[in-house]
Amino acid sequence: MSYKKLTLKDKETFDRDGYLLIPSFLEKEEVDILYGIAKEDPIINKKSYDRGDKEGLRTKLTLWYSLDDSIYSTLARCDRMVSGVEILLNGEAAHFHSKLMQKEPKVGGAWEWHQDYGYWYRDGFLFPDMLSVLTALTSATKENGCLQVIKGSHKMGRVEHGFSGEQVGADMERVEEAKERLGLVYVEMNPGDTLFFHSNLLHRSNSNRSESSRWSLISAYNKISNKPFKGTNTSSYTPLERVPNDYILKKKGKGMSGEADFKQK
């Protein structure tokens, strides 16, 4: 099996656009394993919480900080993932947190415009030397609320964020102007496609009024030198232990352990 590997050309695309879409970063059998475990995972279900959008629709997620020996951590640690992230961060990477996003049919809520660094700035990270990696476990389409991004908006630097309902959202005056000048892209994805995006890229997603769920795994990474000056979680500056690429197919790792350091509801 030859697994996908990010190149310096990919880094040029990421630096220019603020995001990089890699089709079939995971093989079909790998997605089947991950999604199969996630759907039946009682701990994921128990530890999930939701966030309301402006219309009151709710989107469900489960978030944890430290990597462990679950199958989700196997993905976050696997060689192609970590080497890809390290090319894009231009340095050694640590794992900040991972989450399983569960946007359910008919009821899954929207995410307002934001930059991830808009949140993480408040967590005490000095530099935006951070990125998110979103892997689609199901198809993500316009209809079921796929991610939308403003191409190149990571070059704007950090935009002011305030509260928007139960979520934190970016200053809409700037978002509207950026949309106009830079253009909005709907990132439709097939299961197993992976999107790498810069922590200052403006993004959002619509609610899911369709019949199909949109599930994805997002892992956030930090450059190890960018240790936050506050907070208690150590994972964002702790060296990563990598695992070989074939560990997902070998089913190394099961569902979540109840002992993981979940974000409290």
Ligand SMILES: O=C(O)CCC(=O)C(=O)O
């Ligand atoms: O995947 C989505 O719909 C957006 C989620 C997101 O941007 C986030 O959790 O920071």
Ligand SMILES: [Fe+2]
């Ligand atoms: Fe985000």
